[in-house]
Amino acid sequence: MKYYLLLLAVFGYHISRAQNQYKVVIKDDKTRQVLPGATAAIVTLNIAAVADTAGNVVLSGIPNGKFEIKFTSVGYLQQSKIVMFPVSETDQPLEVFLEPHSGELAEVTIQTTRTNQNLRDIPTRVEALPQEELDEKGTMRPGDIKMLLGESTGINVQQTSAVSGTANFRIQGLDSRYTQLLQDGMPLYQGFSGGLSLMQVSPLNLKQVEFIKGSASTLYGGGAIAGLVNLISKTPQEDPEFTFLLNQNTAKGLDVSNYYAQKWQHVGTTIFTTYNHSGAYAPGNTTFTAVPKTNRFGINPKLFLYIDDKNKGWFGVNTGYESRRGGDIQVLNGNADATHQYFEQNTTYRFSTQFSFTHIIDPASQVNIKNTVGYFDRRYAEPAYSFNARQTSSYTEVNYVYNGKKVNWVAGVDAWTDYLAVQPYQQLGYTLNTFGGFAQNTYKANNWFSVESGLRLDYNTPSPADNTNGLLLLPRINALIKITNQLTSRVGGGLGYKMPTIFNDQTEQQGYQYLQPLIIGQIKAEKSIGLNGDINYHAILDGAVVNVNQLFFYTRVNNPLVLVNNNFINANGYLKTQGVETNVKVIMDELGIYLGYTHTDTRQYFNSMVNAQTLTPKNKISADVTYEIENSFRAGVEGFYTGSQLLYDGTTGRGYYTFGLLLQKMWKHFDVFINGENITNQRQTRWGSIYIGPVSSPLFKDIYAPLDGAVFNLGVKIKLM
Known part of the structure; x- marks a missing residue:
């Protein structure tokens, strides 16, 4: 009889330590695109996994019981779910949608380097x-981009006329002639127009502004000694x-x-x-x-x-x-x-x-x-x-x-x-x-x-x-x-x-x-x-x-x-x-x-x-x-x-x-x-x-x-x- 009791105790112990799995696919709440690299974690059990290229995450080794699962991705608001294990089996993984953090740059695609890569994957430092x-910024000064540049670290806007308001911008202490101001990768505001350019560009039709500080001459030639905008x-x-x-x-x-x-x-x-x-x-x-x-x-x-x-x-x-x-x-x-x-x-x-x-x-x-x-x-x-x-x-x-x-x-x-x-x-x-x-x-x-x-x-x-x-x-x-x-x-x-x-x-x-x-x-x-x-x-x-x-x-x-x-x-x-x-x-x-x-x-x-x-x-x-x-x-x-x-x-x-x-x-x-x-x-x-x-x-x-x-x-x- 004692052997049956021992076997029952061991069986009960293993049930309590059952190895459950939890499968989810993590997506962007707005675009419905998958999020490779997102994470799912049960902190109390020290169990975590990272999403593959298809956004799939599999958490393994989860015992029976109620646990909080946290879902995170860089640039997104964290989301948590309370799940009771064991869960009912399903062939399709559950979907979790994360809301993008307002103003975050995690998924910004950069055009200045020509390859249209993600900001975080580019060896060149781009802001x-x-x-x-x-x-x-456009509501603060809708008529020009003088404020937009002047409030960025490493950039100083220098007024060049005491009465006409003309101005240039300097990157990292160097004169304005060492910088380039481009629109869609093309030099529209160089030379003689430079002192007026900041005052003649309105920001309403802009979707992004990219900065390279330091030498950018490989792609953009002479003049990009201090950098470019x-x-x-x-x-x-x-x-x-x-x-x-x-x-x-x-x-x-x-x-x-x-x-x-x-x-x-x-x-x-x-x-x-x-x-x-x-x-x-x-x-x-x-x-x-x-x-x-x-x-x-x-x-x-x-x-x-x-x-x-x-x-x-x-x-x-x-x-x-x-x-x-x-x-x-x-x-x-x-x-x-x-x-x-x-x-x-x-x-x-x-x-x-x-x-x-x-x-x-x-x-x-x-x-x-x-x-x-x-x-x-x-x-x-x-x-x-x-x-x-x-x-x-x-x-x-x-x-x-x-x-x-x-x-x-x-x-x-x-x-x-x-x-x-x-x-x-x-x-x-x-x-x-x-x-x-x-x-x-x-x-x-x-x-x-x-x-x-x-x-x-x-x-x-x-x-x-x-x-x-x-x-x-x-x-x-x-x-x-x-x-x-x-x-x-x-x-x-x-x-x-x-x-x-x-x-x-x-x-x-x-x-x-x-x-x-x-x-x-x-x-x-x-x-x-x-x-x-x-x-x-x-x-x-x-x-x-x-x-x-x-x-x-x-x-x-x-x-x-x-x-x-x-x-x-x-x-x-x-x-x-x-x-x-x-x-x-x-x-x-x-x-x-x-x-x-x-x-x-x-x-x-x-x-x-x-x-x-x-x-x-x-x-x-x-x-x-x-x-x-x-x-x-x-x-x-x-x-x-x-x-x-x-x-x-x-x-x-x-x-x-x-x-x-x-x-x-x-x-x-x-x-x-x-x-x-x-x-x-x-x-x-x-x-x-x-x-x-x-x-x-x-x-x-x-x-x-x-x-x-x-x-x-x-x-x-x-x-x-």
Whole structure:
């Protein structure tokens, strides 16, 4: 009898320790796509499994009883289920749907590197602002992208006119001429239009903005020494879209934008129109305008063709007109006299075409062709002085892309043409052509290591005063190391160059006055070497998505082009910038917290002397807290600190803090928003005069802080489709 009792006890013990299985497939709640790499775990039993490429997860070795199973995936809200084991047997696994975390970048596809890979799989360090963040920034400043760039770590927006509001942006302490601003991978805003470009791009039709900080010359050629910004436009989707935005601000500004998109079987279209107006605005009874009198019109229609499964393309036109007049507020109000007569007038006309075509050879490879032709006419005038110029440029590229399981290839050729005609100073005009070939390889050695290497060869005519006859070779290499599932690192570097032109922040600031001719054949190209590395931590901790990124950067530019007594010369020495960027992002349900810090040390090593780079703050801090109920409500508060910076006259511009507030209520077809920028009214004109000399012919000091002070805006966004 005792043997039967012992056998019964052993049988009962094994029943209590039965080895159950639990099968699920984990999918995205919105797209219904499977989520490879998602996890399912029973924490109390220390049992976990990872989803395969089909999203399937199998948990094994589960005893009988009631247990909580947690389902997670990077970029998605955690979900939990209580399950009683044993469960009834079924041939089909249960489906679990995870909700994407608002604003997360886990599934962002990057276009700037040509291979259309996922952000987390690219060895090149790329930052991206998705459409959710662009929508937020677009309600803060709907008329331009100046704020959008200026609030990013490592990027400093530098105002180049005290009265006209023109501005450029600097990446990691380097002058704006070392950066590229692209739209859909094409250079639409270079050269003579640079000082106005940030002010002439409205964000309503953008779906993503991508940043590469550091050398990006392999794919994009000369000028990408400090990095680039690529503005990615919206494209037609299955559902039509019609959005109308109206915004008014307290600095006498009005913004009206409209975006329409629709897709049919073989044809699609987008039409983006914008009108921006501002009255002359001089806060605090200052003498000169902080915001110029502006009228700007723009239209950007595109036609998309979906010919068949293997061929598609689009053609677009970008045209705009702007009149921008700043200066003495009495002059702009029609009260000029013998003392009050100073003004700056910018009248610009922009016209460009864009073309893109893709032929898919097979599921792994394709050929892409793209072209843009641009015409920019800018007429600048002051009392007794004018500078009129027309820039005609083009860019054409043909590339081949192969995406394999372990190896990706991008190879192609491109051609740039740039022609500038100047009146009445014909000697400042030039013609510059660049022909290049490039190849880039991405090799995924295993699950934890990938390397991306590239090589570019450019031929420039006329050639600079180097011993290379216009030929410049640019290698680059980057590596991605996945240390753990939560910890990754990217390291890399490359060479770059910049052909000499008359366009930089200093010449823009002085209105191109008194310049001596620049003869390309007598000046060396500026050449650089750049290195960067980062460590990134990304995890879900107690339901909160935590991302911490620490970047280190170093760039050296040899023989930089400087303006001495209105002559362009190569400095005898080099320019060096180095520093760190720290970014922290925490998302907990509806609450998002963003912290950023940039330390930049940029120095000139000229003629055996060392000097700090002007207009480059060493320290910048940003903080942003947002609360958002998706498609219902958004509230945010942000604060920024910009440290002191050396000015051209040898003085130091003081550090300052700015703060902003945003409230937005969303309905299905209607949004209303109110926003306040610089609400503590930090303004350079409150701390002293921004000019010297007589009011009739002022000499303006460097602008390092806001001039417009506190500005509030109220707007509506109507979504009819």
